[in-house]
Amino acid sequence: MWRLRWPALAAILAVGLATGVTTTPGIAEVGVTAPAGCQLSSAGSPIQHVVYLQFDNTHYLRDNSSVASDLEQMPHLLNFLTSNGTLFTNDHTILISHTAGGILSTMTGLYPDRQGVTVSNSYFYQPPSKVPAFSTAFKYWTDLVDDATGLNDALPNMITDGQKTTPAPWVPFTRAGCDFGAISLANIELENTGTGPFGDMSEAFGTGSPEWSQAVASNAAPSGTAARAKALTDYVGIAIHCGSGGGICARNATNITNSRADRLPDEPGTYLGYQALFGGKYVNPAINNGAASVNNMSGAPVTDPFGQPGFPGFDGAFATNTLGYLAQMQESGIPVTYGYISDAHDNHTSAFPAPFNPNFPRASGPGESDSVAQLKAYDEAFKLFFERLAADGIDKSNTMFVVTVDEGDRYAGGVGIPQADGTLGYAHSNCAWTTTPACPPNQIGEVNLNIKSKLPAGEPSFVLHSDSAPTFYVNGQPDRTDPTLRKLERDVAALNAIDPYAGPTAAPVFVRMADAVGQKALHMVNSDPARTPSFTGFGNPDYFITSSNSGPNCGSNPCIDYHFAWSHGDIQPEIGTTWVGFVGPGIANNGVDSSTWTDHTNVRPTMLSLLGLVDDYRHDGRVLVEALDKHAIPQALYEHRNTTGDLGAIYEQLNAPFGQFGMDTLTASTRAVTSTDESVYSSIESSIDSLTTQRDALALKISSALDGAAFNNQMIKEKDAKEWIAQAQSLLDQAAALAA
Known part of the structure; x- marks a missing residue:
């Protein structure tokens, strides 16, 4: 264990008195460095630590012009990013733009068709x-689509090229001898307490093990009880993937006993002999001198809703909890730490696994008191976090900080009423109507619409992934040209309903449509054909669209449900546009960069380039040279930098889901899918298919060249780059003409 020396404690206390930081013996140590076996950073870059944070639905821009944005309400974080590095505010997520997909594309540098989760946070x-059949997108990295029996779809949930499991994001770090700790991020810790043949508990600990037996008992306990939550609290959401040589897994006899094989059977180049610690029950004592709990940034133990130490639940991943874990991991010698922070737009009171409460969790509006208080608490947690790490000697001089968000979202609701304390108040009650909506002006909530009863009789049987951008799966998986399917697409596109936030007149529910051809252009078709949706409807983001035999449950159809008010998954700019901040050695101090167009897949190659590490695959993203000091830009990218810069920029417009090509082909796809003239449909679809095939071939050339330059010092010939730029522009022009 990492033991604290008393002279070091005296030094910390001296710093603490000067900065307001308080410390506890056995927690912090001055000058924490990466273990000797951990090899990070490229030549001349003194990176010893990595801190990666991904928020859920946290905004740089304002949702209400009179209310400070989320980041503005966290000035300690915002100022840290803009004063010490570069904050890109024209970043973009992927489609479908939800938590799982956004996180996974950021961590891997791959679009959904190559990391596997093309529809999230669940799919059929x-x-x-x-x-x-239903499946959740949140599963441990190696889980199957059918993780109950393995019979209905035995392919990986995280599926990549060749129908193999996507390479895991911790592997370059652990192969370099670095322990990799994580809390609450998608699919890199255990995600459930499943005890079936392919459940997370069975895969990690083995059927019949004590941990498995505990999960069986916990899963059988009454819902909303401490007993029901116990296995989740003990084993889910927290993990350490240990570096080669054993790392913290081999530090003492207890850790050796508690560690389990870190199995990645499809990993390129094999991945054998590695160990991991799964769950707070085993991670907590490993990183906190044998203690059963880890403290949050305020010094209180991190617990579940019942006071049991360990994972607080995915909705309980507040800044104080996540940052407390990351700080403790760093201080215990875990040099690479990844964490997720829950959104501040929702009041997470009574969130799972707490007992059911009909009033909570619920949405909060911009400037509402509970949201303001939550963001203030987040800001205080970041203040304490940065001070604590600085006292440990972990700062911008030796640490890579990456902070980003999974996706944006759009507020569905009215304008809040000013309150005496300066906050805004909202109507937290459902709003239903018979003919004309009569909701209060400060109403909050998505417009729930069940389309099943709105469609004509005789439609084929289908299921819907409910969303503001729902995906449709028709029974029998008919070919896209099937007349019955084509009629359903047109009928869905023709739906009109009243959106009270827009006015009393019925208007179109859907703004864009894509079938399998259009979805492929958006990177929404992976190598498992059983998972391709029949089509996707991108709706007015005020709506949450369902299709069931009853409901919605807010009174009429449509009606407003106040529990949810922040729409994502869709294509609107406030949903697709995100932000990412970089701080650390090799990062340029550019403050706010609102002009560089970037997206989630650029984060991974940018990080690895600075760290001197490599993945076993070609990235879809590029090294974001706009984030780097000149000396940190790979030489092969710096050579002919104007041309390679132009190449990277046009590549993104060609290949990114929210780039020009993706948005133009989606516009064309909408015209094709909604057309009653099948010759028009066929012609447009053929054009999209041809353009996408050409796009994919050119994107392969460009991404291979950019990756080769970044990681293998392979020079890009200026002649080739200029030819690719011209070809990309031609494809963009053709897509734009098709959309016109």
């Missing part, structure tokens, strides 16, 4: 019966 697939 076509089993042999061709009656669509």
Whole structure:
């Protein structure tokens, strides 16, 4: 264990008195460095630590012009990023733009068609019966689509090229001898307490193990009880993937006993002999001198809603909890730490696994008192976090900080009423109507619409992934040209309903449509054909669209449900546009960069380039040279930098889901799918298919060249780059003409 020396404690206390930081013996140590076996950073870059944070639905821009944005309400974080590095505010997520997909594309540098999660946070697939079956997107990295029996779809949930499991993001770090700690981020810790043949508990600990037996008992306990939550609290959401040589997993006899094999059977180049610690029950004592709990940034133990130490639940990943874990991991010698922070737009009171409460969790509006208080608490947690790390000697001089968000979202609701304390108040009650909506002006909530009863009789059977951008899965998985499917697409596109936030007149529910051809252009089709949706409707983001035999449950159809008010998954700019900040050695101090167009897949190659590490695959993203000091830019990218810069910029417009090509082909796809003239449909679809095939071939050339330059010092010939730029522009022009 990392033991604290008393002279070091005296030094910390001296710093603490000067900065307001308080410390506890056995927690912090001055000058924490990466273990000797951990090899980070490229030549001349003194990076010893990595701190990666990904928020859920946290905004740089304002949702209400009179209310400070989320980041503005966290000045300690905002100032840290803008004063010490570069904050890109024209970043973009992927489609479908939800938590799982956004996080996974950022961590891997791959679009959903190559990291596997093309629809999230859940999806349907076509089993042999061709009656669509449900699956969650949140599963441990190696889980199957059908993780109950393995019979209905035995392919990986995280599926990549060749129908293999996507390479795991911790592997370059652990191969370099660095322990990799994580809390609450998608699929890199255990995600559930499943005890079936392919459940997370079975895969990690083995059927019949004490941990597995505990999960069986916990899963059988009454919902909303401490007993029901116990296995989740003990084993889910927290993990350490240990570096080669054993790392913290081999530090003492207890850790050796508690560690389990870190299995990645499809990993390129094999991945054998590595160990991991799964869950707070085993991670907490490993990083905190044998203690059963880890403290949050305020000094209180991190617990579940019942006071049991360990994972607080995914909705309980507040800044104080996540940052407390990351700080403790760093201080215990875990040099690479990844964490997720829950959104501040929702009041997470009574969130799972707490007992059911009909009033909570619920949405909060811009400037509402609970949201303001939450963001203030987040800001205080970041203040304490940066001070604590600085006292440990972990700062911008030796640490890479990456902070970003999974996706944006759009507020569905009215304008809040000013309150005496300066906050805004909202109507937290459902709003239903018979003919004309009569909701209060400060109403909050998504417009819930069940389309099943709104469609004509005789439609084929289908299931819907409910969303503001729902994906449709038709029974039997008919070919896209099937007349019955084509009629359903047109009928869905023709739906009109009243959106009270827009006015009393019925208007179109959907703004864009894409079938399998259009989805492929958006990177929404992976190598498992059973998971391809029949089509996707991108809706007015005020709506949450369902299709069931009853409901919605807010009174009428449509009606407003106040529990949810922040729409994502869709294509609107406030949903697709995000932000990412970099601080550390090799990072340029450019403050706010609002002009560089970037997206989630650029984060991974940018990080690895600075760290001197490599992945076993070609990235879809590029090294974001706009974030780097000149000396940190790979030489092969710096050579002919104007041309390679132009190449990177046009590559993103060609290949990114929210780039020009993706948005123009989606516009064209909408015209094709909604057309009643099948010759028009066929012509446009053929054009999209041809352009996408050409796009994919050119994107492969460009991404291979950019990756080769970044990681293998392979020079890009200026002649080739200029030819690719011209070809990319031609494809963009053709897509724009098709959309016109």
